[in-house]
Amino acid sequence: MILNGAVVIGDLVFYALAVDTMGFFITSLIFLTALFVAFEVSWRWIAPLAAGTTVLLHFSFYSLLHVPLPWGWLEGIAW
């Protein structure tokens, strides 16, 4: 069970280090997938949940609240 705590912390460290290079979308997808796997969410749900949450958060913070979330590798398709 301590292992799960380590996953949470490791995941956050990864996020802080990677988000500027890889961008919000890719980092968030990896971040959520890792946690869902660690918390034993059913396989069928992981991809749609991770994608849905990422898009929703991006929409509310980037589009509604105008927070400049980094695009990173996806700079080319930025909107």
Place this chain on the structure above:
Amino acid sequence: MQHISEAFGLVFNPFVLGVILASSLFGLFVGAVPGLTATMATALLVPVTFLMPPIPAIACMVTATAMAIFAGDIPGALLRIPGTPASAAYCDEAYAMTRNGEAEKVLGAGLVFSVIGGLFGTTVLATTAPALAEVALKFSSFEYFWLVMLGLTCAVFISPGRPLKGLVSLMFGLLLACIGFENPAAYPRFTFGSEELMSGLQLTPVMIGMFAVSEVIQFAVTRNVAIPPLKQNIGRIFRGQWTLLRQYPVQVLRGSALGTAIGALPGAGADIAAWISYAISKRFSKTPEKFGRGHVEGVIESGAANNSAMAGAWIPALVFGIPGDSITAIVIGVLYLKGMNPGPTIFIENPQNIYAVFIVFFLANLLMLPLGWVAIKAAKNVLQVPRNILMPVILLFCVVGAFAINNSVFDVGVMLVFGLIAYLMQANEFPIAPTILGLVLGTMLEQNFVTSMIKADGQLAAFFARPLAGALGVVTILVWLSPLFLRFLKRRRLASVPE
């Protein structure tokens, strides 16, 4: 009078009312889901309220916390898992009532007396805060120094558990407040050459870390606690509540008054108010033997206390800028961001904003009656929300929220570090509230101390020269000495017992 009508105009517009409704539902959800606390709700709302005008931003936080503190009763009564720490005090009692087939009665009592407690606290807030502000206008740096000192002292002495742990927690917070160069000498302290640390720690990432990330870590580590499915349906919860009010008027009044007072003391909030009220209710009850076996009396008194404490905590926050609990510590940060700097002058310069806050308080508590009913009816579904999906989503929200404050990844790191620290502190029974208070009030304490020393030309006696400052100083020192007195009294009582 003109200010009051202006205040009504500020609150009763579609946007603010919409925000109130949305944050009510958010608060009820957060409160009802075990592992999500009212403080966490406030911390998560900071990035959302970032671009709002001041009144909806504050309305958002007031409603969400009021609803969350009530909603914490629901899983407490139905599953014996308190939804927020504020419901922990009477959780066993409420669950015992559910097992006796009185789920409707205890849930209804939780709701009705939460509303009464909340309205009581709000009335006290609306009447005493402006009066206190008049007095506070006469305060100089000496009085403020002692007031902050007294606040920090209360935070240590009222914290649950051993005062020594509270003191360690407070010192840690004060140490954190030293970081940066925003001190009277403008000398950079503990920055380790980091540019980001020059302006000190940002409050929001620290709060999100300590109150939200720590809970996610806690969940990850102890995930095997499954929530059992609910069997029974919940019927008419309001039946018999009028009789209860007639039966226990003293308890309702005592709980509300004590809750407001404890809320107003810095460092102690709804959870401590509920614990103390429950103990007092048992102590003065005509039937103390019934407590613990499903007796509604204690639930009524402490249920009223935790909601009134929430309003009480706003009294020192608005008048002096000294937070009454962790929630108002976060709110004060938001007030500064919105240019509504707390302090007595806000009552003169922007009275319409203050009245608007009071109106929001009343509105939130009245709205709790119908929405709380809906929440209880929906409890069966809400409690089954899969927390293994919810927690990762919250964590990503925390990350984006911490990032959004300054658009910097550094703050995400700060959030992570403080999440881990708060988790370790809680696991070892160190209270978190004193750390937050130390961090929030450290700068104020130092500024007032240095200003006073300059004014007094280095004479320490000047801290007792003004009557008000002297009185506050003496009270503070008496509180410091109280453990000595108590120990002395205990020893004398033991000695006087005949052998």
